[in-house]
Amino acid sequence: MKDITLTIDGKACKGAEGNTILEVARRNDVYIPTLCFLEGLTPIGSCRMCVVEVEKNPKMLTACTTPAQDGMVVHTQTEKLREYRRQMLELIFAGRNHFCMYCSQSGDCELQDLAIEHGMDSVRYPFLYAAFDNDATHRDIQVDHNRCILCLRCIRVCAEKVGTHTLDLQKRGWNATIVADLGRRLGESSTCTTCGACAQVCPTGTITLREFAYRGRRKDCDDAVESVCPLCSVGCRIKAYVRTGSIVRVEGTSVTEPDGGQLCKKGRWTLPRSAERERISVPMIREGSHYREASWEEALELVAENFGKAHQADSSGALVSSLCTDEELALFVSLFKDGLGMERLDTFDGDVLRGFVKGFEPFREQGIRPFTAAHNILNSDCIVNLSADPDEEAPVIASYMRVGTLKNGATLLNLSCRTSPFADITDIDAVCPTPGQSAALVEGLAELVAGLKASGGKALEEGKISVGELAGKAGIPEETVEGILEKLAGSQRPVFVLGGCLSRDPVAVTSAVNLAIASRAFFEDGMGVVPLVVSGNSLGTINTVLAREPWLGREKLDFLYVYSTGLVPEDEESLSAISGTKFVVVHCPFWAQPLVNLADVLLPAPAWFERSGHYCTIEGERRRLNVVVPPKGEIRGLSSILKDLSAGLGVEPGKPKESPCGNLFASEKPPADARMVSLEEVRN
Amino acid sequence: MSKVKVATVWLEACAGCHMSFLDIDERIVELLEKVEIVYSPIVDSKEIPKATVGVIDGALGNDEELHLARKMRKQCDIIVAWGDCAVFGGINCMRNFSDRQCALKEAYLDSPSTVNPEGIIPHDDIPQLLPQAIPVDHEVKVDVYVPGCPPDADTILWVFQELLEGRIPKVPSEKIRYD
Numbered sequence: 111m112k113d114i115t116l117t118i119d120g121k122a123c124k125g126a127e128g129n130t131i132l133e134v135a136r137r138n139d140v141y142i143p144t145l146c147f148l149e150g151l152t153p154i155g156s157c158r159m160c161v162v163e164v165e166k167n168p169k170m171l172t173a174c175t176t177p178a179q180d181g182m183v184v185h186t187q188t189e190k191l192r193e194y195r196r197q198m199l200e201l202i203f204a205g206r207n208h209f210c211m212y213c214s215q216s217g218d219c220e221l222q223d224l225a226i227e228h229g230m231d232s233v234r235y236p237f238l239y240a241a242f243d244n245d246a247t248h249r250d251i252q253v254d255h256n257r258c259i260l261c262l263r264c265i266r267v268c269a270e271k272v273g274t275h276t277l278d279l280q281k282r283g284w285n286a287t288i289v290a291d292l293g294r295r296l297g298e299s300s301t302c303t304t305c306g307a308c309a310q311v312c313p314t315g316t317i318t319l320r321e322f323a324y325r326g327r328r329k330d331c332d333d334a335v336e337s338v339c340p341l342c343s344v345g346c347r348i349k350a351y352v353r354t355g356s357i358v359r360v361e362g363t364s365v366t367e368p369d370g371g372q373l374c375k376k377g378r379w380t381l382p383r384s385a386e387r388e389r390i391s392v393p394m395i396r397e398g399s400h401y402r403e404a405s406w407e408e409a410l411e412l413v414a415e416n417f418g419k420a421h422q423a424d425s426s427g428a429l430v431s432s433l434c435t436d437e438e439l440a441l442f443v444s445l446f447k448d449g450l451g452m453e454r455l456d457t458f459d460g461d462v463l464r465g466f467v468k469g470f471e472p473f474r475e476q477g478i479r480p481f482t483a484a485h486n487i488l489n490s491d492c493i494v495n496l497s498a499d500p501d502e503e504a505p506v507i508a509s510y511m512r513v514g515t516l517k518n519g520a521t522l523l524n525l526s527c528r529t530s531p532f533a534d535i536t537d538i539d540a541v542c543p544t545p546g547q548s549a550a551l552v553e554g555l556a557e558l559v560a561g562l563k564a565s566g567g568k569a570l571e572e573g574k575i576s577v578g579e580l581a582g583k584a585g586i587p588e589e590t591v592e593g594i595l596e597k598l599a600g601s602q603r604p605v606f607v608l609g610g611c612l613s614r615d616p617v618a619v620t621s622a623v624n625l626a627i628a629s630r631a632f633f634e635d636g637m638g639v640v641p642l643v644v645s646g647n648s649l650g651t652i653n654t655v656l657a658r659e660p661w662l663g664r665e666k667l668d669f670l671y672v673y674s675t676g677l678v679p680e681d682e683e684s685l686s687a688i689s690g691t692k693f694v695v696v697h698c699p700f701w702a703q704p705l706v707n708l709a710d711v712l713l714p715a716p717a718w719f720e721r722s723g724h725y726c727t728i729e730g731e732r733r734r735l736n737v738v739v740p741p742k743g744e745i746r747g748l749s750s751i752l753k754d755l756s757a758g759l760g761v762e763p764g765k766p767k768e769s770p771c772g773n774l775f776a777s778e779k780p781p782a783d784a785r786m787v788s789l790e791e792v793r794n
Numbered sequence: 795m796s797k798v799k800v801a802t803v804w805l806e807a808c809a810g811c812h813m814s815f816l817d818i819d820e821r822i823v824e825l826l827e828k829v830e831i832v833y834s835p836i837v838d839s840k841e842i843p844k845a846t847v848g849v850i851d852g853a854l855g856n857d858e859e860l861h862l863a864r865k866m867r868k869q870c871d872i873i874v875a876w877g878d879c880a881v882f883g884g885i886n887c888m889r890n891f892s893d894r895q896c897a898l899k900e901a902y903l904d905s906p907s908t909v910n911p912e913g914i915i916p917h918d919d920i921p922q923l924l925p926q927a928i929p930v931d932h933e934v935k936v937d938v939y940v941p942g943c944p945p946d947a948d949t950i951l952w953v954f955q956e957l958l959e960g961r962i963p964k965v966p967s968e969k970i971r972y973d
Binding site: 203209211213217222226227229230232233236237239240256 | 875878882883884885887888891926931932939940941943965966967970971972
């Protein structure tokens with residue numbers, strides 16, 4: 111890109127062709143006030159705060175939307191501009207209810223900051239006092255249209271980052287208001303995902319999240335700690351605001367990140383709400399139907415006694431959460447596997463992970479990384495949903511899929527035995543009657559697409575299967591198969607989103623990667639496959655605690671150690687296996703029902719906001735979890751507890767090993783070198 | 795040197811601005827060496843005499859307040875608007891989003907704490923509400939604006955000091971607040 115040079119306020123500023131005046135100014139540390147502008151969203155120049163004067167141009171220009179040109183002489187701080195900006199602010203203040211003294215966002219408001227910056231000590235226009243709706247219909251999100259300045263940030267983030275297009279504008283001029291769907295109140299919206307992105311970007315007190323209102327302005331908080339949301343496989347970066355030792359607000363990070371700084375409803379609400387949950391604060395020992403408090407020494411002695419006996423009888427196991435950090439997982443391995451040589455170690459979602467691991471294995475053997483960073487969905491021209499329900503499994507992936515389809519113009523295909531979760535925007539919805547038929551469809555498509563690509567997309571060569579046969583086998587119309595073939599063959603960079611349920615059949619996973627190879631879904635970091643594994647560090651558990659074969663519930667055990675983060679409910683199957691064990695130790699931060707009811711000994715654990723470590727996320731990054739609030743009371747870190755426990759057991763734990771993330775993410779060969787795998791061989 | 799005469803009046807507002815003025819604490823002693831407060835809620839005089847500086851705290855919500863604001867303007871050389879109510883209308887403007895009758899009905903009949911079996915809305919013996927509560931400068935010229943709910947004591951004192959130096963101050967950004 112060609113370099114250009116502008117003179118802004120007498121300073122020579124370098125930029126690139128295509129930059130706006132604002133971009134060049136910011137890059138050169140020249141301040142221009144902005145209000146509707148938010149980096150990462152399409153600039154619209156509606157608030158007129160960023161107006162600048164350009165020599166030889168009679169008009170004032172909005173810096174956020176005006177392309178910079180080589181040799182421009184720009185003035186940003188003339189008396190005329192300051193007066194003009196102040197007038198704009200006064201007009202905004204006169205337009206609606208911007209009386210700060212009864213607004214929850216006073217002190218945390220970009221409009222207020224700008225008015226103060228521009229010395230607005232009075233408003234010279236008559237106030238309109240027009241009454242607008244204060245929309246309190248949504249459980250969590252309040253929209254007071256009286257505070258709205260129509261900057262449209264919420265509409266833009268909803269469209270460009272979340273992709274739901276829930277919010278839009280209705281009416282004109284001063285009467286214009288933000289509206290949900292086509293004229294509903296927010297609480298009545300059928301498209302809102304309650305992600306709260308609109309409130310995060312709102313510069314005034316219009317869109318607020320009830321739970322965070324009046325709990326502390328951002329700038330009054332003692333700390334804002336960056337960490338990682340553990341609740342799904344995406345592992346979104348979060349910023350947790352802390353005031354007087356409490357978490358008062360959780361937000362995404364920057365809008366310029368691929369994820370748009372969004373959080374889904376899980377991250378936005380579950381995390382701060384969990385900080386209010388009742389904690390297990392001291393070790394507890396079961397006595398009949400009650401628990402009594404115990405010292406760490408007594409509790410760990412009792413654990414060691416039962417564990418030791420069961421271990422000698424080869425009747426002990428440990429089940430740990432995949433929300434644990436790499437460091438915690440390494441500690442578990444060092445004691446249970448290296449120290450005790452225990453085979454029965456696993457994670458709650460072990461079956462899902464084993465399915466994916468087995469399905470991916472033939473490709474890892476080839477030295478291929480069989481998946482790509484999740485945000486590459488945004489770089490794809492054809493997004494294929496394979497039995498996934500992203501809005502439930504990993505809502506930010508759902509955002510990627512919607513934005514990819516609606517904003518970037520990608521094709522969206524659904525190959526599943528369920529109707530597409532993106533009903534209105536799916537180009538082809540291939541719903542097979544059974545999961546088996548859906549797997550057969552993927553398998554057949556892989557062969558057909560490979561044939562099409564080999565012939566340069568001209569004609570189908572006679573292969574093992576014909577379109578008609580495949581349609582019959584999959585239980586869908588022939589045109590649907592033809593349509594899918596056309597889309598996949600014509601696509602340059604398709605990406606396949608694999609639902610967690612696909613892992614029940616590892617061959618289906620292999621088959622999906624085959625289809626990715628056939629469709630040339632090649633990204634720099636690996637195959638265009640995004641597996642929706644379960645939680646924040648599911649990938650990290652693969653090379654650590656994940657058992658080769660499932661063992662939980664297969665036999666009645668004498669002893670089971672369970673480590674839960676208390677954030678995700680345990681599945682029925684695991685719970686029934688736990689309840690069938692003679693002696694159960696539950697190590698958990700919260701009184702997570704029904705798990706804690708099954709325990710003989712309860713050990714308090716640090717909560718997500720009290721731990722640090724690393725997660726391997728499907729965003730392809732190793733992300734760091736930080737301590738947001740230090741643990742209080744008798745809560746001890748995992749390493750010291752396991753040290754005492756090993757002493758009690760009389761074993762020497764191994765040295766905790768380096769994280770396995772590197773192994774998982776390593777790709778020895780470019781994905782284009784990947785070979786399709788014969789499913790017959792895999793099956794045998 | 796004779797003292798500068800200052801009048802202050804509390805119109806439609808809470809007492810916050812005057813309280814904030816008293817928050818200048820012991821510095822009031824030094825200030826009173828230079829100024830004489832000739833009329834104020836904190837001194838006992840019935841009529842607004844001639845003064846150099848007239849401070850108005852509060853919005854204009856009824857005809858008595860309007861009268862007092864006009865009187866202040868007539869009697870004082872420099873008018874200072876203290877606080878968000880005087881500058882912007884403030885919290886009193888909440889009633890501007892509906893009509894006057896609505897506000898009276900709510901206050902005298904409908905609010906849960908009201909006992910008014912005859913349903914009488916007083917009108918003869920009390921000042922009449924204006925159609926809307928308005929900032930002071932919608933009716934009389936204001937020379938100095940001091941926004942804030944309330945303005946900081948330091949800002950209030952700074953404004954007096956500037957006036958005593960013979961300047962008409964404009965509150966700078968670092969002292970402006972709206973809450």
